[in-house]
Amino acid sequence: xxxxxxxxxxxxxxxxxxxGPGEPDLITLKATKVLAKVDTIFTASSSKxxxxxxxxxxxxxxxxxxxxxRLSFPMCKDKGVLEKAWKVNASLIVETLEEGKDAAxxxxxDCMTYSTYGYLGRYVKKLVPEVAMVAIPxxxxxxxxxxxxxxxxxEGEESLLILSGVHxxxxxxxxxxxxxxxxFMKAYKNVSDISRALEERGCLExxxxxxxxxxxxxxxxxxxxxxxxxxxDYWTLIVSKQKNxxx
Amino acid sequence: xxxxxxxxxxxxxxxxxxxGPGEPDLITLKATKVLAKVDTIFTASSSKxxxxxxxxxxxxxxxxxxxxxRLSFPMCKDKGVLEKAWKVNASLIVETLEEGKDAAxxxxxDCMTYSTYGYLGRYVKKLVPEVAMVAIPxxxxxxxxxxxxxxxxxEGEESLLILSGVHxxxxxxxxxxxxxxxxFMKAYKNVSDISRALEERGCLExxxxxxxxxxxxxxxxxxxxxxxxxxxDYWTLIVSKQKNxxx
Numbered sequence: 001x002x003x004x005x006x007x008x009x010x011x012x013x014x015x016x017x018x019x020g021p022g023e024p025d026l027i028t029l030k031a032t033k034v035l036a037k038v039d040t041i042f043t044a045s046s047s048k049x050x051x052x053x054x055x056x057x058x059x060x061x062x063x064x065x066x067x068x069x070r071l072s073f074p075m076c077k078d079k080g081v082l083e084k085a086w087k088v089n090a091s092l093i094v095e096t097l098e099e100g101k102d103a104a105x106x107x108x109x110d111c112m113t114y115s116t117y118g119y120l121g122r123y124v125k126k127l128v129p130e131v132a133m134v135a136i137p138x139x140x141x142x143x144x145x146x147x148x149x150x151x152x153x154x155e156g157e158e159s160l161l162i163l164s165g166v167h168x169x170x171x172x173x174x175x176x177x178x179x180x181x182x183x184f185m186k187a188y189k190n191v192s193d194i195s196r197a198l199e200e201r202g203c204l205e206x207x208x209x210x211x212x213x214x215x216x217x218x219x220x221x222x223x224x225x226x227x228x229x230x231x232x233d234y235w236t237l238i239v240s241k242q243k244n245x246x247x
Numbered sequence: 248x249x250x251x252x253x254x255x256x257x258x259x260x261x262x263x264x265x266x267g268p269g270e271p272d273l274i275t276l277k278a279t280k281v282l283a284k285v286d287t288i289f290t291a292s293s294s295k296x297x298x299x300x301x302x303x304x305x306x307x308x309x310x311x312x313x314x315x316x317r318l319s320f321p322m323c324k325d326k327g328v329l330e331k332a333w334k335v336n337a338s339l340i341v342e343t344l345e346e347g348k349d350a351a352x353x354x355x356x357d358c359m360t361y362s363t364y365g366y367l368g369r370y371v372k373k374l375v376p377e378v379a380m381v382a383i384p385x386x387x388x389x390x391x392x393x394x395x396x397x398x399x400x401x402e403g404e405e406s407l408l409i410l411s412g413v414h415x416x417x418x419x420x421x422x423x424x425x426x427x428x429x430x431f432m433k434a435y436k437n438v439s440d441i442s443r444a445l446e447e448r449g450c451l452e453x454x455x456x457x458x459x460x461x462x463x464x465x466x467x468x469x470x471x472x473x474x475x476x477x478x479x480d481y482w483t484l485i486v487s488k489q490k491n492x493x494x
């Protein structure tokens with residue numbers, strides 16, 4: 001790392017930090033050390049909501065004098081709107097880096113798993129191709145959920161499929177049987193359809209839902225059919241095991 | 248946690264701790280806090296090799312007075328032999344718990360991802376069903392590899408498939424196209440066949456290998472065809488992206 005910084009003294013290093021899924025102690029030592037030394041911290045806040053859970057998780061490790069800048073990312077699927085947001089936010093980060101300051105971008109969970117850091121990093125790299133980028137992985141929500149319930153994610157010769165919940169149950173219907181273990185992230189508004197797809201496949205008994213894992217509002221849903229009666233939560237995960245897959 | 252311990256004062260708590268993939272600073276704060284307070288630490292060592300990488304990673308957080316007991320697990324696939332080892336080792340852990348002592352079992356990476364802790368925990372639970380078990384997740388090797396190369400594992404609406412390398416390239420051949428991103432763990436002796444399967448699918452350009460990620464002996468293999476000429480390493484990972492999956 002030190003070598004990389006010395007390569008170009010005028011440009012700061014850009015860190016991507018996964019702060020873990022919610023429980024503050026699930027942050028890594030490496031993340032805490034970088035938080036203690038960087039000059040500026042950036043994080044995402046939705047345009048609707050200025051609150052940042054990532055900052056809450058990391059706050060004990062951020063010196064009081066370190067500026068924390070909340071970047072606005074729209075919660076929408078319009079590529080043009082999103083690209084504009086990445087570009088504008090990347091420019092703000094590059095301004096800091098060009099002052100010779102190190103900057104960190106905080107993400108919930110892991111910075112390489114469904115994270116804004118990937119997109120942002122590509123735009124930063126476009127603006128300053130010589131930039132040193134250092135990613136620090138974080139515990140994902142699905143790992144925390146499995147640990148919380150003491151239920152292995154994947155064992156022996158099995159496989160594990162991580163799906164985005166934006167497809168509802170459809171990707172799972174197409175792929176059904178392809179993996180012994182399935183995790184749906186970002187299940188959100190599609191929880192009911194995902195539950196139905198799992199029920200169709202006879203996986204009800206071996207599936208569970210969890211929302212806000214490790215947070216005070218944590219809720220475990222052992223019978224995923226209950227999702228029909230529960231208001232969807234952005235942080236809902238569904239984890240499922242296909243029993244006797246190879247029998 | 249405190250509540251669970253108080254439920255039965257005579258029985259210690261059994262912790263499963265994922266210490267992360269190799270770089271000592273990738274351990275979580277939660278893991279370091281538990282390591283500082285448990286009475287006894289257990290870890291696996293193969294019958295061939297008494298060295299434990301998990302203990303090396305965690306050593307700065309283990310008080311000098313805490314006993315560290317290496318449990319022998321045979322490196323074989325014979326279910327009878329393995330079951331006997333889990334049973335014997337679980338009994339040793341239960342002896343400690345029955346003395347009212349808290350015990351932790353260390354695993355490399357994450358304790359819920361291809362970990363001995365899952366099996367061991369089931370045997371411990373059989374012997375003392377009332378035991379309080381607490382799992383602490385750890386950063387996996389594939390997360391560390393993605394971070395090391397600053398390459399997202401999964402983005403947007405994509406999916407991620409984690410495969411055990413014991414099937415060589417065959418599971419991938421069956422499932423080819425089912426996920427935009429694939430990780431092969433435990434690739435070991437099957438690296439050549441996995442590389443061939445990826446080549447068949449036209450994924451060479453977007454695949455890479457890495458062994459000993461985060462360790463002094465780390466090696467990155469950008470062209471996975473090189474695996475034909477490299478002695479396989481137990482810690483080899485192969486990460487692949489199927490370009491333009493949905494095009």
